[in-house]
Amino acid sequence: MTAEHHPTRSRLVVLAGPTAVGKGTVAACIREQHPDIWISVSATTRAPRPGEIDGVHYHFVSHEEFDHLVATDGLLEWAVVHGRNRYGTPRAAVEEQLEAGRPALLEIDLQGARQVRERMPDALMCFLAPPSFEELERRLVGRGTEDAEERERRLRTAREELAAESEFDVTIVNTDVPTACRELVDLFSSRTSS
Template sequence: MADSALPQTTPDSLASGRADALHRRGLMLILSSPSGAGKTTIAKRLLAHDPQIEASVSATTRPIRPGEVDGRDYHFVDRAEFDRMVEANEFYEWAEVFGNCYGTPKAHIRARLKEGGDTLFDIDWQGTQQLYQKAEADVVRVFILPPSIEELRRRLTGRGTDSAEVIAARMARAKAEISHWDGYDYVVVNDDVDACYAQICQILAAERLKRARQTGLIGFVRELTRA
């Protein structure tokens, strides 16, 4: 849990900071966790309260579903177009899952990085590795752990949507995913969702203020030191 002695950093408080008013390069924030550890809840809260970050929208070959919007939920493309994008190296990472292809297009994200906008990724450790290999300097990797395996099982069972067999399979997969925790820059234990959210906001604040990303500092410091 977050240290109660520390100020509770939130996206609203980040936006008001003087240093953040200087131009900076954006970043790519990855949140990974086993199912049930709270990643989706944290991601939704960040997207709802931080105007500087938006969710990555993947391209996919799977058919559009009722209620989905092209360009908001996914970029829906046919297999020929997806293969062309792969050949043209237009993806940061891509994979085929159950006969459908999914990939992260580069163009929009690269434009946001230059403009100082951040992009949030909800991907597993394999996608994280691919993304990091392609854009190491821009990537911030956060892994969210459950407080215990027992609590993770309780959360999955509490959903009431899966059979015992499905839950057993999810638990086995969760343990495999947890074994990759050391491939991340930050690891946060989600024993309290509010504290976990505050910690991730603190991580985001610190990463935004890194000197290498504060591209506006060069001109600012020159003005300060000008005779």
């Protein structure tokens, strides 16, 4: 599908990758340096981490509220992540931004990215990869937000997620955040000008 089918509609870029690869950090860099790019705020049933603000980092919702969003088709995608909490992308906000012609970024997990691929096949799928698995493990341990059991669960998930890289249109290696941010922003200009 080409841009001509929706002359005013912007393209959607989906950023996914393994846990602790730095998706949130790269998205925060884009939010700060490129306010013209709209970044979706996911809904989640997990509790806020220190410093996270409801409506800014996530929409923190109860299990009942999440059930209602699922039942009313209010989510573009959703998934159970790490076998525990649910995350999802509110559909209406994404549609509004795309219809308004604004560049839109979804920073989501692999399961969610697969659902978006099915529902919006013209989205550009970008995989954020670590320089190595050892570096990914170092980042996860260094974050200090999970206990040992949770770290092990996330590392198992990360190994599976890394194996999905070939499903994506583009891979960006997150060696350093400013470079990854710049490469991701460049994808918007390459897609919107085509």
